[in-house]
Amino acid sequence: MNLLSPTPDAVDELVCSARGCRSEAAWGLLWNNPKLHTPERRKVWLACDGHREHLEQYLGARSFLRDVVPVSELPVVDVS
Numbered sequence: 001m002n003l004l005s006p007t008p009d010a011v012d013e014l015v016c017s018a019r020g021c022r023s024e025a026a027w028g029l030l031w032n033n034p035k036l037h038t039p040e041r042r043k044v045w046l047a048c049d050g051h052r053e054h055l056e057q058y059l060g061a062r063s064f065l066r067d068v069v070p071v072s073e074l075p076v077v078d079v080s
Contacts, residue, residue: 006030006066008042012077016048018055023048028074029055031064042066044074 014025025046032041047055052068059065 006032006040006042008044008069008074010075010077011044011046011071014046014071014076016051017045018047018051021048021051023050025071027052028069028071029059029065030067030069031059032066033062033064046071 008028008030011028016023016025026049027047029045029047030042031045032039032043037043045055045059056065056068
């Protein structure tokens with residue numbers, strides 16, 4: 001494993017990040033604002049199937065989108 005490879009931030013509640021949406025997330029949109037974050041940092045927005053395209057376009061228009069992965073591939077915070 002390359003220690004410099006991007007690792008997404010851990011998530012806890014798998015709920016869509018779209019404003020007002022409380023649907024279960026199916027996708028993790030990994031993004032990075034190079035003016036604020038180190039190159040290896042990956043912030044995570046969660047998306048349901050219905051909001052994935054909209055959130056991808058929003059991040060893509062700002063050149064922040066780095067990758068899209070199923071939520072099963074995201075690290076999860078253990079809240080127990």
